[in-house]
Amino acid sequence: MKISKSKDQSRVIIEHVSPQLSGGKHPISRVVNEEVHVTADVFGDGHDVVQAALLYQNKNAKKWQEVRMQPTVNDSWEASFTVQKQGVYAYKVIGWVDHALNWQDGLQRKLEDGQYVYSELQDGAQYATAIKKSAKGVAKELMQQAEEAFIDETRYDEAVEIGKSEQLQTLFTVHPQRNTITESDTFSIYVDRPKARFSTWYEFFPRSASEKPNKHGTFKDCERLIPRVANMGFDVLYFPPIHPIGEVNRKGKNNATEAEKGDTGSPWGIGSHLGGHTAIHPELGDLSDFHSLIKTAEKHGIEIAMDFALQAAPDHPWVKSNPEWFKWKPDGTVQYAENPPKKYQDILPIHFESNKWKPLWDELLSTALYWVDQGIKIFRVDNPHTKPFLFWGWLIQEVKKKNPEVLFLSEAFTKPKVMQQLGKQGFTQSYTYFTWRNNKHELQEYMHELTQTDMKEYFRPNFWPNTPDINPWELQTKHESIYLFRHFLAATLSSNYGLYGPVYEFMDADAVPGKEEYLNSEKYEYKHWDWDKETKISHLITKINAIRKRERALQQTNNIVFLETENDNLIAYLKWDQARENYIVCVVNLDPYYRQQGQIHLGRDLLQTEEHQQLQLTDLITGNTYDWTSYKNFVELGPELPYHLFRVTW
């Protein structure tokens, strides 16, 4: 074993630095101004005083910032810092035997035991000498005094006073004397802009945006709808792919294998003789229309999210220009997408195992960067779990190098570990199982997994009650109360949520029999909507989105505790912001048919206030106020307005 002095002589062990993912292989996620609370086990041999510090820096900074850690229990230490810039941060923990503090600690014990400590004081002079060099002003003078008094037996009493003083302890702490240091591994953080954590999505098909029936919608039509979306309180507007739709093997209405004349096909069948992933479907408009739309949206506080769907129609330009990016069978035909026995003849998967993978990766990156240049800062990535994880890790990192503000939403409805891995590879947000979590137990269990396990460090959920691909059984009932509370749950459990509209607010949920799919889905045809129509659902969406913008407790997901309600039909939860200045209690009646009563248990410890503190609860939807004087509080909710959204004050 090679012995290098500094490292092998270190006497401190650092273990279990938390948070960290896979020993630091992946960064944890934060947004600007979010706190990073770090714990670690730090201990030394023997009885000497050990100290620890947390070091952190923005990747572009030259120096590490240092925060002293504090011991908690059983050799565990903690400290926090706040990340203030977008981009990559690093952090690590250091520990050392602090000889100066150790000397003072021993001195004090001996003094308490009545021992004569002149020999110890002499020994302590070295620390005064060391600190004198870097200290200034009063501190420097005190060190000068200590240096002299400690070695002068005639000044014993004075020396003892200095030796045991708090002042000296402070100086020892501010000017640590470190002979050897133990350093943990270095871990990293990716810091996003705040929208990564707090965003409100709306999705519609631009081709259904026309004012007139039987007319293909355009970007101009969409632009006209921007105020509607903004008024409802959404700040991200996501469109299915806007590229030319393949004409070969195009799907017909209701996913028919053969399209009829006039069928518009699926927007996810990307590419034709009119262009590929960097082109715009001509019926929607042109690039300048798209620019204009982005600009108008921006004026209304809305960002356009683009669908990044890496697959090709059989007539996509890539198939001819780069046949090596697709898989060809021995019979000379190209491999279309399949999940045997299912076949998707209108789509060719990209062959990532191609020998020409490097130019492929570069092309896909340049596609993303092209749209970033057009003003797109949010990508909703279609089926990322059917492309290699490492490709995503690379692409996202490359995009963010010059564009740290770009966000990626992972549309992976698949196995838990696969979805988690995409978060680790850099996806900013992810679709979730919320769509299928209905009863109280399921919801609480899932929220626990998202917010109380290490998923909270890298996996930001985005809750969608519906999507064009999923028309859940519960919503197929077209029961208004369900639409109200499913939206409410999405919007208050998770700070990121989205709706596929206007089918949601219009309860337009006819289904393919026996399937969680929309009948006459917009995926295969355009529709005509009465965009001016208002419903109770749209009214409450608007109201709740407005509340989300005011209440900081709803702008984050992880600070949540579920409250006992004494009734399985009532789910209740408390949320709070990082500063603990805003407390929200939500109560939801999950029974769409009957009124439900319960007792909400709200321990005052959760509010960090006194045991018998009287609380005022203001329902931000109705404006009603309630005094909660005890630990248990009666609540009754009916299907017509199945929730309370309380701000808690005292």
Place this chain on the structure above:
Amino acid sequence: MKISKSKDQSRVIIEHVSPQLSGGKHPISRVVNEEVHVTADVFGDGHDVVQAALLYQNKNAKKWQEVRMQPTVNDSWEASFTVQKQGVYAYKVIGWVDHALNWQDGLQRKLEDGQYVYSELQDGAQYATAIKKSAKGVAKELMQQAEEAFIDETRYDEAVEIGKSEQLQTLFTVHPQRNTITESDTFSIYVDRPKARFSTWYEFFPRSASEKPNKHGTFKDCERLIPRVANMGFDVLYFPPIHPIGEVNRKGKNNATEAEKGDTGSPWGIGSHLGGHTAIHPELGDLSDFHSLIKTAEKHGIEIAMDFALQAAPDHPWVKSNPEWFKWKPDGTVQYAENPPKKYQDILPIHFESNKWKPLWDELLSTALYWVDQGIKIFRVDNPHTKPFLFWGWLIQEVKKKNPEVLFLSEAFTKPKVMQQLGKQGFTQSYTYFTWRNNKHELQEYMHELTQTDMKEYFRPNFWPNTPDINPWELQTKHESIYLFRHFLAATLSSNYGLYGPVYEFMDADAVPGKEEYLNSEKYEYKHWDWDKETKISHLITKINAIRKRERALQQTNNIVFLETENDNLIAYLKWDQARENYIVCVVNLDPYYRQQGQIHLGRDLLQTEEHQQLQLTDLITGNTYDWTSYKNFVELGPELPYHLFRVTW
């Protein structure tokens, strides 16, 4: 980001390989012929068939051994192997998308769906071609047949039969076609000889071994006592330090600061003008006496364990030869050991922060190796937690390089994480908190920590009811039943245990008032014992040690489950060996005053037998047998024989 083809194109993720310590920084521990059960998360993108394998090798082997892993649930995989040699092993997990198996899987689904698969068969010919090269005999012929039939539409039915055959699946599994591989980190194991896991220790002071009163015992006297120790069933005999005892600041009887004339001092105050850590205290004998003792012990199946106590009396030769290895104060005096306000004037700690640390480490290593050369294969290390962790990591590794059979017992009675760290740094076994765990809850909780957390991978407990340093409150009562069951618990809960005798079997437990210390301790004087005396305690120690040698379930610690007894005074546990051929149930009455009754719940699932299986329980101490026909079984135990030790058969 640098892109190298093989790594970046891999499509499989491997995470959470278990067991592992701190990401592989420390090896896990096993003994020869022990199993290593490995689990890992292995998954790929998309829907393709993924396969995984566990690779392992002895450090001196040239090739990795491969065991195919099997999926369990939720993308977790498992496999096991057995370590067969002493020394270092490595293991890692690999995963890959298996295109051949994936092809067959897709083929089968399409056939079940009634699809015509000639195109697919053609595609499959490539796998037959690839495997044909390495296959032999019948397999080679089958591949030849497949290669031809798959591309011949006239042989379609034959090709389909081959394509979906189990034979083909087996060949695909035996000859995996791996384009790219993902490899986990590599982890390591230190494999000890079996005694690391199963050892029975006895400790006495050699200077108390004389047949005659008022006479300093010698190695010759110890040699005479070997048959006694062997007959009692012990296989490790541990002596406190046998080196010359310091004469400067020597401690007197009962730890008096000043020794009186004739006081023999503490054996842990090592070193005088007569020599240091490689010398022998002349009153005990000389090196040839020691060799003779080791030889006699060996004949009786006993190994002598040496105390490795790295500290020096003020007159130790090192203090003069290497003053830089000690700490000198500004007043010119040397720093003796202290834990303020306590002082240990007869002992100088070694100054590991010395600038001359490298020669120091070398000297300490050569001391250990000197005794290895004299025939010592077990060290009981005194207070390892007051020396740097990394020093131990280095020393143990260096000793084991040429002497993999050497074992180290850590005498660290200190904070949990410090004790754990010593295990991670390479100590074979450790003293534990068992000494202070008395009631049922404490015992069960502590056993859970040792055997059901990752401590089981690196921390081998050695249970001692008493030591020369600890005369526990419970044993100070001199209550025979307590001595019986404390020994029984140590000997059956842990496969490694030890006793400090003959004070244990003689219940010679006078204490310093108010302290857990022995009065007139042998640490500061030699004693005279009637070594021929037998007691009920020694009789049962002998009996239980003999049972331990026969019952493999008691030769390991981790396979243990506590059984419900319906009585907090009765503790019961089931243990079993790795092969699940030997099952032992222990029941102990922890009440030394009253008879206690309970119902022992023994689920047949724990025995992997049928729900209503009738069991025969043989008490290996009394020879009585019992039929247990139901899930609950009545047991009654009194203080006079407070335990059952059942072998379970059916």
